[in-house]
Amino acid sequence: MDAILKRRAAAVLTKNEAQFLADVDPKNAKLVAAQKVLFENLVQFGFVKLNYLQDRPQFEQKLIDKYGPTTYLVSVVMSYQIGGIDDQLVKAPLGYMFVQRGGRYLLINDTYMDSALPIGAHKEAWDVGPVLVRRGARALVVVERGKAGLAKSILADAESAVRAVNKLWSANWRGGGLVIALDDKVVRTADYTKPKDAEDFLAVATHVYRTLPGEVQAEGEDGGAYVIVNPRYRDELDARVLAHEFTHVATAPYGPDAPRWLVEGTAEYVEQLPMDGERDLDLARYRRMIRSKYLNKVKALPADPVFYASMDSSYPIGWYAVDYLVDKYGATKLAKLYQELARQGFSQNQRDLIMTAQLGRTEAQLFADLKKR
Template sequence: MAAAVGGGLALHRSSADDLGGPSASVEASGATDLAARAAGVDEVLAGRADAVRLDKVDRFLADVDPGNKKLVARQRTLFENLRQFGFASLRYERLQEQYDQSLTDRYGPSTYVVAVAMTYQIRGIDPTPVRTMLGYTFTQRSDGRWMLVSDSDLDRRLPRGSHQEAWDTGEVLVKRAPRVLVVVERDQAQLAGTLMVKASSAVRAVSKSWPGGWTGSGVVIALDDKMVRGADYTLPKNAEDALAMATWVYRTLPGEVSGLGERADSYVVVNPRNRTKVDARILAHEFTHVATAPYGTFAPRWLVEGAATYVEFLPMAGASDLALDKYREKVRTTYLSKAKGLPADATFFRDSSSSYPLAWLAVDYLFQRWGGTEVATLYQELAALGSTQAERNRIMIEHLNMTEAGLFQALKAAAAA
C-alpha cells in the first residue's frame, strides 16, 4: 500500500523491485544494484538496533560518516539517549526512497535518501510496539558498504507528531518509577525528581478514578525544546496558555494504514515555559487522555476534555480537595446561563475559558446520573464510531436516550432545579 503524507513523503515499504522513478533509471545503467543496496542498508539498520540492545557504541557509529564530526557527535548523543529508555524491543525498517536531485548533487551518484520506521517498545511503558519516523541519507563507500551521511535531510518532510522524539534532542536524563518515565535535560536531575513524585501521584489517581481502572503508564517529557513529538510550543497560544499536552503514539504511522495513523497511546510533553506550574492534578488530566487514547479519535471535544478535567478535580492523595459544589454552582451561573449549547469542537480551544468549565459540568452530570461504567462505555463508542453528527446522535440516544442538544437542556434543567 502506498500513501503520501507530509509534503509527498511516501511511506510504503521499499524493495528492490518496487522503486520506480529516477532510481530505476540509475539501476538500468548499471550504476546501482538495488537489491544489493537494500541488503546493505538493511544490514546497517539492523546493526544499529543491535548496538543499542547490546550497548555497543562503536558498532552504532561504525557506519556513520567519520568525516562529519557534527553528525558523529549527534549520533553518539542519540545512542546515549536511546540506551537510557530501556527498550524491550527495537528495530529499524526501510520505507520508500525519497529521491532529491539536490541531495544527489551534494553527496554523489550513489546517494540513497530513505524514510525509516523505528518500531520500539519501552519496557514497562508501551503496552504494544509503536512506531515513529526518521529520515536517513546514505552513500556507498569504496568497499561497497553503505554509510550514513545525514540524519536530517528529510526532517521537514516527515509528518508532525510521528517524528522528533525526546531522544532526538540534545543530551537527556531519563528517570523511572513504577509505571512512570520522566525525560528532562541531562543536568535537570532535581526537576526529574519533582516530576516523578507528581507523575506517580497522578498515575495512582487516574488508576483509581477512571471507570474500570487504568493499568497503563505515564511518560512525562519536560525538555527545553519547544517542538517535541506532536507538541508545538512555538505557536503563541500554546506557548502562553498550555501547561502540558498528551501527544499521540502510533501503532501504525500516518499514511501506512490510514491518513491519521492508528494510535496506540500517548506521551505527555510539558511546555518549557510553564514547567514550574505543572502539578499532580495537571498530570492527572493529561494521563486521563493517555488512558482514553486507545478508544479512538472521534469523541466530541467536550467529552474528551470534560472527562480529563473531571478526573483532575477529584480528591487526590497529596493535593487539597477542591470545593466542587461551589465550583458547580459558579459554572452554572457564570457560563451555563450564557451558553447556547455544549462547546463545539471547532471553537473549543478558542473559547477555552468557558469551554473547559462547561465540559466538566456535562461530564460531572453524566457521572452523577448514569455512573462511571456507562460514561466510559459511551466514551469508547463515541471515540470509535462518532465520526459524524448523525453517529454521535445515534450513540448518545442509545446510551442516554438524548442527543448532545438534549444533554445541554438537561444541564439547564438541573441548574434551574
C-alpha cells in the first residue's frame, strides 16, 4: 500500500498520467475518468513536494461482505507544498478503498470516507472538476477550465495585492496568494450555499494545516490559507479585496488568539494602502468619518464575541486602531505585537500583559488614546 501511494505522488511530480492511473480499477470507468481529471488538475499546481501517507486503516464488516476479505479501507494524509505559495509542508486528509484483484491491489473508491473526514476535506480546488490554473511570481489563480480571460484578470489583481501585503509583512511572509474562483459554492471550508455567507462575503481566507485537526491539537495548527471567492460576487473582485484576504493568509501561521479588532483591522489597513491598478483613497476623510460616526459612540474596542455582529462599525474602528498603531509605533512594532497576541492572546488579561510589554498600555488605554487622537 505504501508503494502504491508513493507511485501516485511520484506520478504527479513527474507528470506521468499512466503511472497515476495504473493502480486504479480499470473496470470502473467512472472512477478512471474522475482520476484522470484529478491528475490533470494536480499537475497544474506546481507541487515542489508531494506525498500520500497511510494514516489509519479502518474496518467495516459490510465492506468485507460486499467486496471480499482483501478490502482495505484507509485514511490518508496528503502532505504537499505548492511552489511559491506554501512556505512549508501542509496537509489535507483523504480516504481510499482498495481491493485485491488478480494478485494486486487496486483503488476502487476515494469518496466513501468523506463523511468521516474533517469539514472541507476532499473539497480542494483540484477535487471539484476540470480546472485551469494560472501562475504569477507569488500568486496562483484557479478557475474553471476554459476561462483563461477571467484567470488573467484575477491574476493581475492578485499580484498587485501580494505586493501591498509585502509592504507590511515583507520580513515575515515568504509564501504567496492562492485564489480559487470557481462556480462551485462549496470549496474547502467555504460554503456559499449558506444565505448569510453568500450575501455578506466577497471572498474568505480558509486555513491550510501543517498538522491536521486531532493530530496535535483539536483544531490543527495553521500553515497558511487559500482564498475562496464567492461566485456571486466574482465580477466585483479587485486587488483591494484580495489584499485584505492575503493579509489573513500571511498572518495565519502566527496563531488564532489575536483580538478580532487587530485581525480585521490589519487586513483593512492593508486593503486601504496605495495599490497598483487602484486609485488612492482619501484616508484623512475616512479617519474623520470614523471618529464622528463610530468612535465617538462606543466605549471600547469591539470585543471578539460581538465583532461580526456589528461589522459596519467594527471593521472601521479596527482599521482606525491599526492606522494609529502604525502611525505612532511603526509597521515593525505592529507586526511584533500581532505575532505575540496571535500566539498567546487567549484571554483579556494575557492580551493586556502583552500590550503593556510591547506598547506600555493596555487595550483600554489604547482605546483612550484613540478617543484623544
